[in-house]
Amino acid sequence: MLSPFEQFKLNPLWISSPNVVLSNSLLNVQVVIFGFFFLSLVILSMRRKKYEFSLFSYVFKQLYIFFYDVVSTYVGSHVNRFFPYMFYLFLFIAINNLVGLLPFSFTVTSHFVVTLGLSFTTWFGILLLGVSRWHLDYFDLFFPKGLEIGLVILLAALELISNVFRMFSLALRLLANMVAGHILLDCLTFLIYKTMTYAVAGTSISLLSVVTMTLPMVAFTGLLLFEVGVCILQAYIFVVLSCIYLKEVL
Numbered sequence: 001m002l003s004p005f006e007q008f009k010l011n012p013l014w015i016s017s018p019n020v021v022l023s024n025s026l027l028n029v030q031v032v033i034f035g036f037f038f039l040s041l042v043i044l045s046m047r048r049k050k051y052e053f054s055l056f057s058y059v060f061k062q063l064y065i066f067f068y069d070v071v072s073t074y075v076g077s078h079v080n081r082f083f084p085y086m087f088y089l090f091l092f093i094a095i096n097n098l099v100g101l102l103p104f105s106f107t108v109t110s111h112f113v114v115t116l117g118l119s120f121t122t123w124f125g126i127l128l129l130g131v132s133r134w135h136l137d138y139f140d141l142f143f144p145k146g147l148e149i150g151l152v153i154l155l156a157a158l159e160l161i162s163n164v165f166r167m168f169s170l171a172l173r174l175l176a177n178m179v180a181g182h183i184l185l186d187c188l189t190f191l192i193y194k195t196m197t198y199a200v201a202g203t204s205i206s207l208l209s210v211v212t213m214t215l216p217m218v219a220f221t222g223l224l225l226f227e228v229g230v231c232i233l234q235a236y237i238f239v240v241l242s243c244i245y246l247k248e249v250l
Helices: 004-008 027-046 055-099 112-142 149-200 207-247
Strands: 012-017 020-023
Touching: 055 112, 055 207, 112 149, 112 207, 149 207
Parallel strands: none
Antiparallel strands: 012 020
16 A cells, blocks of 8 residues: 555656756645636636626625635734735645545645745744844843843843744644544545445445445535635634744734
8 A cells, every 4th residue: 555645755857957856746836726726716806797696706705705704803902014014925825735535636835935935925024023123121021020141041042932933833734634644544545445445345235235336425525625624723723823933013
């Protein structure tokens, strides 16, 4: 049996030079294709007449309003400045998570370099925003007042480490959930295949064999829908935590 981790391996498909390698991730192509596809659907939905119903435009509108309210809850009057980035961040993570569930696809967010890149961009942007807004007063967050100098140094070091590790916690949370969920689906797929094979191999079709084939498929369908929810939920959690960190510097 092949290892379930093989779906996360980077395999070179075409090598022109050490600096030009086409791998099975197709990260740039995937982002461009889905970006143009998403924008095309938005444009087409907006071209409809007002009295016509568009399911996509309705879902997108409700999602837009929901995330606008979420970001507004944390950043308040600054929502118009940060909402475009947060909304795009959610769409990027959610789409790439869902693409990984398709057969013969590649889960981009299962690689630490991708999740760390997203979390570092957010964390470093918040850091620059805090320094530009509060200048050196920003670092007062790391130095509690009214304590002895030794304890202040210890707590300041712990606060600094905690702040730096925020980007690693964001990246590892997304990475771990994607890898664990996809491996579970891969293992259950193999188990269901073997169960269905043994149920019908060398026997005639009976009620027991039908039930043996149906129950695993129903369980797998439920787990697949659950994993779809996890993919969207992890993108939502990533954005909410980013908003919480952003709120501290505003």
